[in-house]
Amino acid sequence: MGIIAMRINNLGYLIKEGIRGIFLHGFMSFAAVCVTVACLLIVGSFTCLTYNITLMVEDLNKTNEILVYVDEDLSDAEARSVGTLINKVENVYKATFVHKDDAFESFVETYSDKDSLTGVDTNFLRHRFVVILEDNGQFQQTIKDLEQVEGVAKISAARELAEGFTTIQNVLQIASVAVVGVLLVVSLLIISNTVKLAMYDRREEIAIMKMVGATNSFIRLPYVVEGFTLGMVGAGVAFGLEWFLYELLRNRMAAASTLKLIDFVPFQELLLPMIVTFFAAGLFVGIVGSWTSIRKFMDV
The missing domain is CATH 3.30.70.3040 (Alpha-Beta Plaits)
Known part of the structure; x- marks a missing residue:
């Protein structure tokens, strides 16, 4: 029981140290969260738009009706x-x-x-x-x-419109991969630098801990907690903003008579995949960003 209690106390100490590191470099932590939010908002927006366009294309492709205008x-x-x-x-x-x-x-x-x-x-x-x-x-x-x-002057078919939407869909997919890739790298770098600052301030303490036999896992955990927390906070804020902005846009478009063609599905229909996408991305950015910044400080 004593060993278990000691381990629990150690875990609590390490988590507390990780949270403390966030406030120690408040500006960098704020920047890391903001960049993560921006990245995930763009990821979510592209995902929502592509999903809705895919549904429109599927509906348009199902039609077998053509309008033939005479001279x-x-x-x-x-x-x-x-x-x-x-x-x-x-x-x-x-x-x-x-x-x-x-x-x-x-x-x-x-x-x-x-x-x-x-x-x-x-x-x-x-x-x-x-x-x-x-x-x-x-x-x-x-x-x-x-x-x-x-006698036929013009032909109008929904399938032609579907092909136009398909082109837009393909462009969005290519653009989303490029933009998301760049923003993920930026998020990783900022979170990594935030953790590096915390470790640099405590480099002497880390060296002493290494010399007295502290394990790498014991030293790493606070910084992993710091990166994880930054990633999760960014994901949570981005998810809330995405939900609000999506529903705002959907309601505005529904009210505009000129945009009846574009009918977005309710956000609730996207809820589960969006939650998984946002928090998985936040987790990846937070943990990978912190983990990669730790290595150079592990050698004493």
Whole structure:
């Protein structure tokens, strides 16, 4: 029991020394936490954005609907007759004609400020066909075939939008790896330097402890505790800020009628992976940053 009590007392002393080291160099500790917060905020933001764009791309890729706009110079009867040619295109399951007046009414129903559209001429819209495909795997070829149909002026497909989002997604992934890599290195360096300052101030004490037989683990632990604490504090602050900023942005975007296309999921859906990501990164930066700074002081 005496040995166990002594070990517990030693552990308490070492943890207390680690916490003391944080306040001993308050400015460097503050800088380490701030850089860790900035790093994790950027990591979290890229992760949230990429996740939401991935969901949008998946939803858009599931659609098998294409809007085919006919030449605006065609009469109503001529515009309707284009549907016969569209239905003959391979892989077209069904083509439904939508008159421009009906399209305008649908547009008005989805627009928040209906009064501002009173008296607007519907001629700015075109007759269109809503085309349903049989097989999405032949999407690109079907688009090419539809473009060759006489009377077709323009084709709009959600899949094209999905490809645009996919490009953005790929750019974000590449950018996130580069930015996160740089910021992780900066965080490691600052935490490492913070711990080095604490060890430099106590270098004579460390030398004496080594000479009287203190183990490397006994000497290292306070500094590992210091790095761990800095990393965890940074992770906690960053997580809280990420949650607040994400929900603020999501609510603002939901309220903006021009951004209805971008519908972010609630942060609760991302809660578990974000907690794991933030605190694992904080743990890594804190412990690795402190551990790498200890080595040079271990040789007496």
